[in-house]
Structure formats: C-alpha cells, structure tokens
Amino acid sequence: MTSERQTLPEEHYLKAGWDLKSWLLTTDHKRIGLLYLVSITFMFAIGSLYAGIVRFNLLVPDGSQMSAEAYNKAFTGHGVVMVFFFLIPSIPATLGNFLIPLMIGAKDLAFPRINLLSWYIYVVGAALTMWALVTGGLDTGWTFYTPYSTALSESNVELAAIGIFIAGFSSILTGLNFIVTIHKMRAPGLSWFRLPLFVWAHYATSIIQVLGTPVIAITILLVALERIFHFGFFDPNRGGDPILFQHLFWFYSHPAVYIMILPSMGVISEIVTCFSRKRIFGYSFIAMSSLAIAALGFLVWAHHLFVSGMSVYSAMVFSALSFLVAVPSAIKTFNWTATLYRGSVKWDTPMIYVFCFIGLFLIGGLTGLFLASLGVDVHLTDTYFVVAHFHYIMVGGAIMGYLGGLHFWWPKITGRKYVEAWGKVSSLLVFVGFNLTFFPQFVLGYLGMPRRYHAYPEEFQILNVLSTAGATILGFGYLFPFSYLTHSVFRGEPAGDNPWGAKGLEWTTQSPPTTHNFDLIPVVTEEPYDYASPPKEAARV
Amino acid sequence: MSELAAHGGAEHHPALQHHFTSLEQQRAASSLGMWVFIAQEVLFFGGLFATYTVYRTQYPDAFSAGSHHLSWKIGFFNTLVLIGSSLTMAMGVYSAATGKKNRVVGFILATILLGSVFLGVKYFEYGDKIRPCFGDGSHAGCLVPGERFDASALHLAGPAAGHAQIFFSLYFGMTGLHALHMIIGIPILLLIAYWSWRGRYSPEYHTPVELVGLYWHFVDIVWIFLFPLLYLIGSH
Amino acid sequence: MSEQLAPESQPTHPRGHVVSWKVYLAVFLALCALTVITVQVAGHDFGPFNLVVALGVAITKATLVVLYFMHARYSERLTHLVIASSLAFFVILVFLLLADYLSRPWPLVAAG
Numbered sequence: 029m030t031s032e033r034q035t036l037p038e039e040h041y042l043k044a045g046w047d048l049k050s051w052l053l054t055t056d057h058k059r060i061g062l063l064y065l066v067s068i069t070f071m072f073a074i075g076s077l078y079a080g081i082v083r084f085n086l087l088v089p090d091g092s093q094m095s096a097e098a099y100n101k102a103f104t105g106h107g108v109v110m111v112f113f114f115l116i117p118s119i120p121a122t123l124g125n126f127l128i129p130l131m132i133g134a135k136d137l138a139f140p141r142i143n144l145l146s147w148y149i150y151v152v153g154a155a156l157t158m159w160a161l162v163t164g165g166l167d168t169g170w171t172f173y174t175p176y177s178t179a180l181s182e183s184n185v186e187l188a189a190i191g192i193f194i195a196g197f198s199s200i201l202t203g204l205n206f207i208v209t210i211h212k213m214r215a216p217g218l219s220w221f222r223l224p225l226f227v228w229a230h231y232a233t234s235i236i237q238v239l240g241t242p243v244i245a246i247t248i249l250l251v252a253l254e255r256i257f258h259f260g261f262f263d264p265n266r267g268g269d270p271i272l273f274q275h276l277f278w279f280y281s282h283p284a285v286y287i288m289i290l291p292s293m294g295v296i297s298e299i300v301t302c303f304s305r306k307r308i309f310g311y312s313f314i315a316m317s318s319l320a321i322a323a324l325g326f327l328v329w330a331h332h333l334f335v336s337g338m339s340v341y342s343a344m345v346f347s348a349l350s351f352l353v354a355v356p357s358a359i360k361t362f363n364w365t366a367t368l369y370r371g372s373v374k375w376d377t378p379m380i381y382v383f384c385f386i387g388l389f390l391i392g393g394l395t396g397l398f399l400a401s402l403g404v405d406v407h408l409t410d411t412y413f414v415v416a417h418f419h420y421i422m423v424g425g426a427i428m429g430y431l432g433g434l435h436f437w438w439p440k441i442t443g444r445k446y447v448e449a450w451g452k453v454s455s456l457l458v459f460v461g462f463n464l465t466f467f468p469q470f471v472l473g474y475l476g477m478p479r480r481y482h483a484y485p486e487e488f489q490i491l492n493v494l495s496t497a498g499a500t501i502l503g504f505g506y507l508f509p510f511s512y513l514t515h516s517v518f519r520g521e522p523a524g525d526n527p528w529g530a531k532g533l534e535w536t537t538q539s540p541p542t543t544h545n546f547d548l549i550p551v552v553t554e555e556p557y558d559y560a561s562p563p564k565e566a567a568r569v
Numbered sequence: 570m571s572e573l574a575a576h577g578g579a580e581h582h583p584a585l586q587h588h589f590t591s592l593e594q595q596r597a598a599s600s601l602g603m604w605v606f607i608a609q610e611v612l613f614f615g616g617l618f619a620t621y622t623v624y625r626t627q628y629p630d631a632f633s634a635g636s637h638h639l640s641w642k643i644g645f646f647n648t649l650v651l652i653g654s655s656l657t658m659a660m661g662v663y664s665a666a667t668g669k670k671n672r673v674v675g676f677i678l679a680t681i682l683l684g685s686v687f688l689g690v691k692y693f694e695y696g697d698k699i700r701p702c703f704g705d706g707s708h709a710g711c712l713v714p715g716e717r718f719d720a721s722a723l724h725l726a727g728p729a730a731g732h733a734q735i736f737f738s739l740y741f742g743m744t745g746l747h748a749l750h751m752i753i754g755i756p757i758l759l760l761i762a763y764w765s766w767r768g769r770y771s772p773e774y775h776t777p778v779e780l781v782g783l784y785w786h787f788v789d790i791v792w793i794f795l796f797p798l799l800y801l802i803g804s805h
Numbered sequence: 806m807s808e809q810l811a812p813e814s815q816p817t818h819p820r821g822h823v824v825s826w827k828v829y830l831a832v833f834l835a836l837c838a839l840t841v842i843t844v845q846v847a848g849h850d851f852g853p854f855n856l857v858v859a860l861g862v863a864i865t866k867a868t869l870v871v872l873y874f875m876h877a878r879y880s881e882r883l884t885h886l887v888i889a890s891s892l893a894f895f896v897i898l899v900f901l902l903l904a905d906y907l908s909r910p911w912p913l914v915a916a917g
Contacts (some may be wrong), residue, residue, distance in 0.1 A: 129588075136588035138598045204605045208697040211883060213589075238605055239894045242613035250620070250735055250742070258715035259738035261620060266714075266731030267631075267914050272623055275902055327893055330905065341906040549590065597881075604884050608891035622899050623906055639845065648840050659874045666823045728914065755871040763897040786874045790867045796840075797859040801825045801847035 034524035036443050040540040055140035056543055058441075061126035063147050064117060069510070071113040071154060076503060078106035083496040091483030094184050099482040100167035101183065108161070112192050113154050115422060116284060116512030119291035120202055120237075121150070124230045126441060128206060130534035130541060133215025133223050133550045138208040146201035153195030160187035169480060170283070174262035174273040177334050178254040189252040196245045199287075203237030215533070217552035224556055225314050229294025232318035236283045236290075236325065244280035247273065251445055271336050278329040281548045286325040288422060289389075290318055291361055292429025296385050299436050302530040303379035304371025307455075307557045310363040317356035324353040334405050343402055350400035357393055363385060376528075377451030381432030384459050388424025392417055395470065410480075413473025427552050431458070431509060438513060439527045443540040444520030450512040457505035464498025531557050584774045596776050605779045607787045614791055617743050621798065624735050629644065629803075631732030634723045635740070636802035638712070643694055644800035647687050648792065654683035655789040662782045670765060673778065677762040684751050684758075692741055695741075714738045740799055747795060750788050757781055757800035822879055832873045839866045 040057045051059060075163065081102040085093045094102075111542050125143065129136050137143050161168060166178040166182045177185050185486065191290035210231050214223070250275070253259045262273045301308040308314065328337060330346040364386060395417040398404050408414065439445055468491040473479075484492070526535040534541075535551060554561070582592050589595040625632045661676035701719070702711035711717045714737050720730030761781050764770070770778055843862050851858050872878040877888060906913075 134588065138588075139602060140586075140588065142602075200609050204602060204609070207605055208598050208602045211601060213593060238609050239612050239891065242609045243616045246616035246746075250616075253738075253742065254910070256714075258729065259742065260714050260734045261738055261742075263731075264914060267624075267628060268735060269623070269730060271905075271915055272620065272902075276620070279616075279898055327901070328896060330901070336865070339905045339908040339910075341908040342901070345904060346901075400643045400738050483909065544587075600880075601883065601887070608887050611891040611895055612898075615898060618895070619899050619902055623902055626903065626906060641847075645840065645844055646845075649837060652833065652836045652840065654916060655836075655870060655874050656829060658828045662827065663823065763913065783875055786870050787864045789874075790870050793866045793870070794860075794863050797819055797843050797847065797863055801859065803847075803855065 034522040034527075036281055036522045037538040037540070037542075039542055040231050040443065040538065041543045042443075042540055043541045052306075053144075055136070055144055056142055057125050057129050057140065058541065058543075059139050060140075060143050061122050061124075062149055062441075064121035064125060064150070067147070067151060067154065068114050068117055071109055071447040072506075074158070075106055075114055076506070078102050078109060079499065080108055082504065085482065086484070086492045087496050089484050089486045089489045089492070094482075097167060097296045100169075100480070101161075101165035102373050103480055104166045104169050105161045108157065108188065109168055110168065110194070111284070112244055113150075113153075113157070113193055115288040115426060116199055116253050117150060117202070118288075118426070118430050119295065119403065120206070120230055120233055120287075121198075121434060123148075123226075123295065123430075124206065124233075124291060125202070125435060127437065128209060128230060129213070130440075130537060130545055131227055131532060132210065132213060132218055132553065133533050133546060134209065134213040135549075136206045137545060139178060140504075142201050143205055146198040146205070149201070150195055150198035153191045153193075153198060155191075156194060157188050158189030158235050159183035160191055160398075170246065171277060172273075173277075174251065174254075174270045177251055177265060178262055186252045186255050189248045189255075193245055193248050193252075196241045199237045200241045203234035203241075206234040209236065210234075215552055216342070221312060221315070222552055222554075222556055223315075224294075225297035225308065225311065226291075226294040227320075228315040228318050229290045229297070232322040233287050233290045235319075235322050236287050240280040240283040240287075243276060244284075247276040247280070250276075253351060259327040271338055274333045274336055275330065275338075278332045279326075282326045282329040282332065283322070285418070286321050287419070288426045290321060292385065292426045292433075293318070293357075295429040295433035296364060296382050296437070297360075298530075298532070299378045299382050299432055300367050301557045301559070303374045303376060303382070304367050304372040304530055305374070305559050306367055307555075307559055309366035309369075310359070311556065314360055314363050316394050317359045320356040321353065324349070324356065326565055328353050328444075330385060331400055331405070333372060334402060335409050347400055347402050351397065354393060354397060355398075361390060361393075372437045372557065375452075376435075377446075377448060377455055378432045378436035378528075380452060380455040381428045381435070384455065385425055385428040385432065387464070388420050388428065392420030392424055395420065408473060410478055411473035412469040412479055416466045416469035416473060419469070423462055423466070428458075431455070434509070434513065436515070436528070437534075439523030440534060440537075440539050440541070442517050442520065443538075444516045445522055445523045445527060446513055446520060454505055454508035454512075457459035457501060457508065461498050461500070461502030461505045465502055466498070468492070468494045468498075582767075582774060584776075592774060596774075599776050600664070600783075601781060603783045607783060610787060614743075614746065617739065617746065618770075618798075621739050621743070624739070625798075626800075628732035629731070629737065631725065631729045632736050634725055634729070635733050635736035636800060638723055639740070639800045640694070641800045643690060644796050647690050648796045650683050650687045650690070650733040651789050651792050654680045654687070655786050657683060658782050658785045662775070662778050665740070665765070665770050665778040666772055668772045670768060672769070673765045673770065673775075674762050677758055677765065677778075681755055681758050684755055684785075688748060688751060691744065698737075712737050713741070743795055743799065745790050747788065750791070754781070754785055754788060757783070824873065824876065824879065828873060832869050835869060836866055839869075 034318055041056055051063065054060060082099070085091065085099050085102065086092065091099070096194050125137070157535060166185065166188045167183045168181050168185060172185070172189070177437050210227060250259070250261050254263065260268050261569065262268045262270050264270060297308060297314055305432055328346055328350040330342065331350045395413070399414060435446065435451055472488055477484050525537065525539050525541050532550070536550065537545060585592050586595060589598065657676045657679040661673050661680060664672035693704055698712035701708055702713045702717045708717040709719050710722050711719045715733040718734050718737070720726060720733055723733050725733050758781060761777055762804065765778065806833050812878065839862055843859070846862060877884055
C-alpha cells in the first residue's frame with residue numbers, strides 16, 4: 029500500500045472533454061462503463077422503490093394496503109427492472125467494460141462503436157419498459173407466463189415485451205464484444221492461463237449472453253405476436269401449450285442467473301487473492317469451472333417447471349443435471365477458502381464484501397439443492413423459500429460482489445479513495461439488513477406461504493414484519509455507498525496508481541487511466557497473482 | 570512517437586482503427602464478431618425451429634394439411650433464387666479480394682435483385698392468404714391465424730382446425746422473420762455497393778464485403794431449412 | 806517493442822488465399838441439384854425416416870454453403886468452434902424439449 033501523498037495525473041480519460049457530446053458520443057470503453065454505471069444505478073433505485081412497495085404491502089396480512097391488482101404490478105415491476113435492467117448488465121457493462129481492455133493490455137474493446145450502441149439500445153429498452161410500467165403497468169410477473177400474458181392480462185404486456193426485447197440486444201452485443209476482445213486483443217505474452225480470473229468469468233458470461241439471450245428474444249416476440257396478431261403458439265384452445273412458453277422462457281432465464289453470478293465470482297477471485305496477499309488457489313480449476321457453469325447452466329432450465337405439467341421422466345433428468353451444476357460453484361468456493369488459508373488477510377471494505385459473498389452464496393447455493401430435489405420442490409416451489417433462495421444468490425452473492433468490485437476498483441476508475449470507515453459501516457448495514465430481510469423468508473416458504481400473494485394467513489405476520497424491517501435497513505445500507513462514493517469523486521484523496529498493491533495490468537496504469545490506456549502495449553512475462561514478488565511500477569512514457 | 574511504438578511501426582492503412590495493432594488483427598476480429606453474431610442468430614431462429622419441432626410431432630396431420638396448401642413450386646423457385654443470390658454474393662466477395670471493383674458492384678446489385686425477386690414472390694404468396702381476411706363476408710381462404718382463419722379451406726374441422734392455425738402461425742412467423750432479415754440486409758448491401766463503387770475496398774481491405782456476405786449466406790441457410798419443413802411435409 | 810503476439814491473437818486467416826470462382830460455381834450447381842432432390846424425396850414415403858431424409862438433404866446443402874460460400878473450410882479453428890457451439894446449444898434446446906414432450910403419457914390437449 030502506498031503511503032506518501034498522491035496527486036491526480038495531469039491527463040486522464042475523465043478530463044478528455046467536458047461537454048455532453050464528449051460523453052454521449054464517446055467510444056472510450058471507460059466512459060461507456062460510467063454511462064452504464066449511471067443508468068443501472070438509476071434502474072436499481074426504481075427496482076428498489078418497487079421492492080419497498082411490495083414489502084410495505086406485506087406488513088399486514090389482509091392485503092388492505094393496496095389492491096391485489098396494484099400489488100401484482102408492484103412485484104412485476106420489481107422483478108422486470110431488477111432482472112433485465114440491473115442484474116444482467118450490472119458487472120459486465122460497468123466493471124467489465126471498464127476493466128477488460130486494461131486487464132489484457134488493450135487500448136479499447138474490439139468494437140468501441142458497438143459498445144456505445146449497446147448502451148443506447150439499453151437506454152431505449154429501459155425507457156420503453158419504464159413507460160409501460162408507468163402508464164398502466166405490467167401484472168404478469170417478470171416471467172410473463174402464458175396464457176395469462178397472451179390472452180388475459182389487460183396490462184401493458186406488448187410494450188414491456190418490446191422494451192425487454194430491445195434490451196436483450198444490448199446484452200448480446202456486450203457479450204459479442206467481450207468474446208472477440210478476449211480472443212483477439214490480448215497483449216503479447218498474455219496467454220489464456222495468464223488471464224485474470226475476472227476476464228475468464230466475463231468470457232464465460234459472454235458465451236451465455238450470446239447463445240441464451242436470443243431465445244428469450246424470440247420467445248417474448250412470440251408473446252407480443254400472439255397478443256397483437258392472435259397467433260396461437262401458446263393458446264390451449266388451438267392446441268398450443270403454455271408449458272412450451274415456460275420451456276423457452278427458462279432456456280434463457282436459467283442461464284441468465286449465471287450471467288448475473290459469474291461476473292461477481294470473477295470479482296471475488298480478484299479481491300480474495302489481493303487481500304490475502306497470496307496467489308489464488310487452483311487458478312485453472314476456477315477458470316475451467318466458469319466455463320463448466322456456462323455450459324452446464326444450459327442443461328437445467330426445466331427445474332423451474334417441475335410442477336407445471338411437464339413429463340416426470342424428463343423432470344428426473346433435469347433434477348439430476350441441476351445437482352451437477354452445483355459442483356463447479358462449489359469448486360470455486362473451496363478454492364477461495366483455500367486462498368484465504370494462511371494468507372495475510374486485510375479487512376478493507378472489498379474483502380468484507382468477499383466474506384459476505386462466500387457465506388451468503390453458500391446458503392443460497394445449498395438451498396438451490398433443496399429445490400432441485402423433485403419431491404422437496406413440490407412442497408417448496410412457488411413459496412417464499414424460492415424467493416429467499418434466489419435473493420441470497422442475487423443480492424447476497426451478485427450484489428455483494430458488485431459492491432466489493434466497485435470499492436476495489438473505485439480508485440482506479442476515479443483516481444480517488446473513498447473513506448474506508450464509511451465502507452465498513454455500510455457493509456455491516458447491508459449484511460445485517462439483507463439477512464433480516466431474507467432469512468425469515470426461508471422459514472415462511474417452508475411453512476407454506478406462497479409467493480406473489482397479496483395477502484397471507486395471520487400467523488405469518490411477524491416474519492413478514494421482520495422482513496420488511498430488514499428491507500428498510502438494507503435500503504439505507506445501499507444509500508450510504510451511493511453517497512460516499514459520489515462524494516469521493518469530488519473530494520476524495522488522490523489514490524495513486526496502485527493503492528491496494530494489487531497485481532494485474534490495470535494497476536500498472538495511472539489512476540484514472542489515460543484515454544488510450546497504454547502508450548506502449550505491455551509485454552506480459554509473469555504468472556497471474558504472483559504476490560510473492562513486488563508490484564510493478566506504472567509504465568510512464 | 571508512442572503511436573508508432575504502439576502500432577509496431579506498421580504502415581497506417583486509412584481503414585485501420587486506432588485500437589488495433591494491425592489490419593490483419595482488425596480483419597480477424599471483425600470476422601469473428603460476425604460469426605459470433607451469426608451464432609446468436611442460430612439461436613434466435615432456433616427458438617422458432619424448436620417450437621416447430623414440438624408442434625409437428627404433436628400435430629402431424631394438421632401440419633401436413635397446412636403444408637399441402639402451400640405451393641411447393643413457389644417455394645422451389647424462391648429457393649433457387651436465393652441460392653443464386655448466394656452465388657452472386659460469393660462472387661462479389663471474390664471480386665473484392667481480386668480487386669475487380671466494377672464486378673463487386675455488379676455482383677452485389679445482382680444479389681440485391683435476386684433478393685428483391687424473392688421478396689416480391691413472398692409478397693404475392695402472403696397476399697393470397699391475407700387478402701381474404703379483410704372486409705365483411707365469409708373470409709373464405711383466410712389463412713391468418715385468429716378469428717377469421719378459414720380451416721375449411723384445408724378441409725379441417727374441430728381440434729385440427731386449431732392445430733392448423735399453429736402451423737400457419739409458424740409459417741408466417743418463420744418466413745416473416747426470415748423476410749425481415751432480408752429487408753434489413755438489402756439496404757446494407759446497397760451501402761456496401763455504393764462504397765465499393767467509390768473505391769473504398771481493395772484486396773488488402775474488403776472486410777465489410779466479407780461480413781455482409783456471411784450475413785447473407787446465413788439468411789440463405791435459414792431458407793434452405795424452411796423450404797422442406799414448411800412446404801414439403803408429407804406430400805405423398 | 807517486440808510484437809510477439811500471444812498465440813491466440815495471431816490471426817490465422819491466410820492472407821491472399823482466394824478460393825477460385827470455379828469452386829463457387831460448382832457449389833451453386835450442387836445446391837441446385839440438391840434442391841431438386843429435396844422436392845423428389847418429399848414425394849417418396851420413407852416411413853418414419855421422412856423427416857430424417859429431408860433434414861439430411863437440407864443439412865448437406867447448408868454444409869456446402871458454410872464450408873465454401875462462407876469460407877469456413879479455409880477459416881481458423883475458432884470459427885469452427887463458434888459454429889459448432891451454436892449448433893450444439895440449438896440441438897440441446899430441441900433435444901431436451903422433445904425429452905419432455907415425447908415422454909408425456911398424455912396427449913398435448915384433451916381431445917374434443
């Protein structure tokens with residue numbers, strides 16, 4: 029860790045143009061990463077507001093706070109915004125965009141203009157969907173199940189479907205860009221097994237984005253076609269099968285959860301090794317397990333439809349495959365733990381989030397196995413057990429990793445340090461708030477409380493109240509980093525090139541980096557995470 | 570000086586973008602990018618083909634009846650037209666690679682012409698099925714899925730009538746999506762033809778011609794599967 | 806600055822390798838012939854193999870287009886990997902979908 033007073037560099041990417049045009053027409057991957065950061069933070073705020081409405085309604089058991097129709101629109105809005113407009117883009121579009129060229133020694137992604145295009149596509153998709161949510165709303169659940177979505181719902185299904193369809197292409201183009209960049213633009217000497225695990229994680233994620241997203245695109249298009257033109261794909265009156273919709277929907281939406289978690293796992297790998305001052309344990313296992321998760325993740329989708337009316341024989345196959353997909357995730361968890369063992373652990377905010385991730389992801393992942401068991405799933409499906417399971421992974425896992433990554437690379441992105449004490453306080457608030465919100469939901473689900481219900485039996489009220497209390501704490505927990513990180517942009521202490529003493533090409537550049545990242549393309553000669561040797565000095569021309 | 574160092578002192582071709590170290594790296598990246606895009610298209614159409622597969626196994630008779638009602642001769646003609654357009658497209662890329670500027674323009678225009686013929690035929694093919702759906706009256710011969718669908722034109726009644734609607738939902742959905750891809754491709758081809766005429770391409774740099782060629786051939790491949798699957802079911 | 810690119814970054818497209826136009830013409834004629842065959846086999850009844858035969862012809866045609874018109878035959882291994890991956894996951898989608906539909910002991914929609 030550098031201890032002498034640092035100054036901000038003379039030239040850097042944030043100074044390269046002050047007007048709106050220089051931001052809205054930028055092709056600099058770092059600026060595009062920041063454009064995404066602003067957009068997804070905005071969408072996260074909206075998704076959180078919806079969550080607030082949901083939890084507010086669930087304070088009382090009789091559903092008297094709002095109508096059932098309004099409640100349906102609230103949980104649908106929460107799901108749609110959080111899944112499609114926050115979780116899916118989050119780490120790849122912000123940290124991935126910013127860091128991948130830096131980590132591989134490139135001046136930009138392979139297709140900078142397509143990168144900008146993908147942001148605009150995201151914005152258009154988000155605007156359309158928000159318009160649908162605000163003018164009439166959507167009440168189908170984020171899962172759009174037919175035939176309710178195609179034939180019965182009177183909400184803005186077509187508009188929301190088109191908005192999500194458009195946003196999907198943003199995801200596809202980001203994935204395409206990353207795949208080509210990682211294959212074709214690595215610096216000399218940077219072979220595949222010298223890549224940072226963050227890059228491996230995004231490579232695997234990008235494969236899912238490219239191969240999975242088109243299927244939900246066509247599926248949601250079919251829903252829109254059926255509503256507008258009365259085609260009969262999912263209409264039981266004409267021989268259509270609503271379960272086919274579920275199959276097609278989950279063919280993407282299950283791998284989608286790996287789009288949400290893999291980048292976060294990449295972040296964890298980077299932080300755990302730096303803050304243990306120790307080479308990561310089992311590098312190639314972690315790298316290969318990312319690919320395994322991407323591949324296996326495509327084979328398990330029907331575990332979302334076990335009780336829908338699908339064939340039991342087929343369900344057995346999917347159940348077995350779902351158990352299998354837990355293995356690579358477990359491998360990662362063992363390897364991170366082994367990295368910590370006999371490491372020199374430093375408890376800065378990024379590392380606190382790593383510990384949060386490991387513990388909470390463990391719980392989320394293990395509860396997934398309950399749901400993968402056919403017999404147990406009959407009891408637990410569509411209850412709050414499922415809701416708790418995926419929030420443990422999405423929030424306890426993905427968002428913890430996202431926050432950890434934001435804090436870890438904040439000095440590189442902004443050139444400034446945030447106030448560490450605030451980081452620690454916020455992480456504690458987030459951890460406590462999160463568990464108070466979602467642990468009671470495991471119990472509620474086990475006791476039989478169904479999800480997406482506007483009202484519930486009285487005996488469940490105390491657990492629901494606890495959950496809402498937790499959600500309030502969690503909300504404050506999120507407000508803190510928003511405030512102090514923003515404040516640090518203007519008033520933070522200059523960080524210097526490598527305040528954490530971390531390994532990786534991105535830390536050899538100045539903080540913030542210049543627009544072109546590297547004046548001289550580096551040649552890589554050392555293995556990754558070689559914390560035994562001292563960190564490299566920044567190359568300056 | 571640092572620019573040169575970063576480019577390894579290579580000659581700076583006007584088409585070389587600053588973040589690439591060589592024209593060859595740029596070409597390889599662009600080509601890979603288009604292939605990855607095509608991979609995504611495979612899954613995009615794939616969802617429809619999967620839907621088709623499920624319903625054909627469930628409703629073979631209705632699918633057969635629907636397929637018989639389509640004109641296989643029109644489908645056959647259109648298939649040859651599209652294969653021809655793939656030939657002209659490949660010849661266009663070949664001409665670009667061998668520096669024959671005028672032939673590039675000529676072959677791309679031929680590709681556009683053949684593609685337009687295909688779309689024109691499709692327009693009439695659709696028209697026959699859609700026109701009866703308008704206006705008041707019996708809507709006899711209407712084959713657009715929905716309330717006005719005339720199952721008796723296929724000699725079907727009862728549940729099979731509904732299944733036939735699924736067939737035609739797939740017919741319009743799959744050929745419609747395919748046609749949309751051609752409608753998007755043709756203006757892009759025009760643009761490439763224009764830039765070619767302006768002398769932008771050479772044997773060293775004609776990547777955009779290659780890329781649009783890949784796209785066009787993919788669209789052809791989709792039709793190669795659509796023809797037998799939609800037009801030629803059980804025509805014995 | 807040495808330009809020893811990492812192996813994957815080394816582009817492998819053989820520059821200057823141009824396929825002869827005669828190959829394209831031959832492929833075109835083969836495709837036309839196969840299209841005629843497509844129609845002919847549709848007129849024969851191969852029993853349970855009808856779909857297999859029709860798809861077999863279509864796959865042959867598509868393979869010719871991919872290998873020659875799209876130059877896959879002369880492209881790097883990575884291109885083959887991309888093509889194979891997209892097909893593999895499409896096959897997974899269809900295969901596991903059919904695994905459900907073909908193992909359901911009840912018809913899709915109740916008769917009548």
